[in-house]
Amino acid sequence: MSDDDMVYVDGYLNKIKEAYCRFPKADVILFNVRIHDKTGVHNKVTKTGKVHFWNALRYGTATLTFRTSIIKKKNITFSLLFGGGAKYASGEDSLFIWDCLKRGLHIITVKETIADVYNNDSTWFKGYNERYFKDKGALFYALSPLFYRLFILQFLVRKRNLYTAHYNKNTVAQLLLSGALEFKNKRDNKKK
Template identity: 40%
Template sequence: MSIQVLVATMNQKDHNLLNEMNIQSDAIIANQCERNEIEELIFKGNHIKYLSFAERGVGLNRNNALMRAHADICILADDDMVFHDGYVKMIKKCFIENPHTDVIIFNIIENPKKRYVIEKKFKVGYHNYMRFGAARIAFRRKSITKCGITFNLHFGGGAEFSAGEDTLFLHDCLKNKLNILAVPEAISTLPNYRESSWFQGYTDKYFIDRGALFASITKRNAWLLCLQFAIRHRKMFKEAKNWYEAYNLMIKGIKEIKG
């Protein structure tokens, strides 16, 4: 069983990222920058491919890596992650122990905690998949490619709508009846808190983009997802908007998707 890390990054000028991330497996570094170049090298016995393209959009960046991946198991990563020693063995162990699972989501250790922490193993379904981001998702490559699953180019940093490419990826996995499992094992750490490249506060655009995301998930019931989000999370954004203002902005996002 082979393992390959697919890293989305920007403006890399050398190969130092491999040491910084503690890469211990084959990897593809998808580097959006100001040049077009493909490099291949051996790093600590592992095959590394650097894809440097003069373009923008995290969905496009992840797709560039995904379409060139060759391993049995791929894991999505951001460039601020540091992988733990032995992560390859841990990932293999989890897939061997769960032979019918197509996608496994791991924990990331961070301080302060920003991401959802998996405390015990559970099956991921339509009721809980939106809590996970792309970094820490591992999958059987053929399960994804046979279903034609890719990242939506309209969502995520550098795209038209600022976030949500990871949510849509997992939604497409569920829609294609792939089995997704969340496990409490941590395979990486975020040693330094880095400000989000897309979150600029609870602005009008934040809610418009959220509505567009919900419409991409389900055009028929997008308004209901907007309503539940506005009411359930109203305390989170109460300093910026009341729930009704947030709801109306999300409806505007639905209309943008529907044209």
């Protein structure tokens, strides 16, 4: 999956083909991409291993490769509600990987670098503002209507350094919950 801020490294296609040969049971392989931003260069995948539900939400679309045949067979698609330019600014990649796991696909990470991503300007990230937190709450509900409150709780604990400069924990919790419930209500109204 490519984007206009990506530059593939020489030989990236061979790296991808070789990884699928080395791991023939893999349906989806997430490769390392080097993220270049104001704070430096960051690797997204630092080790080769299996992707589980508990570590699936840390990978972006730029890392993603898959066997098209199994994705079509399992009827897995990207949500048009989430992502740059959509109603909810981000999360399409998380939902896609989550759906792959729910449908039993074998997903692994491979630490080989296939591209550089230059995040100078984001089309969707405008800072840790109210929209960011509401959209994150909507994503948590979309991932799991049953466990979205646990996602909210873990976010409040694990990501507190992201929001404490501008918001207190209660405000962020309210925004996350508000986004989740707004998504739930819109989804429920469409079913009627």
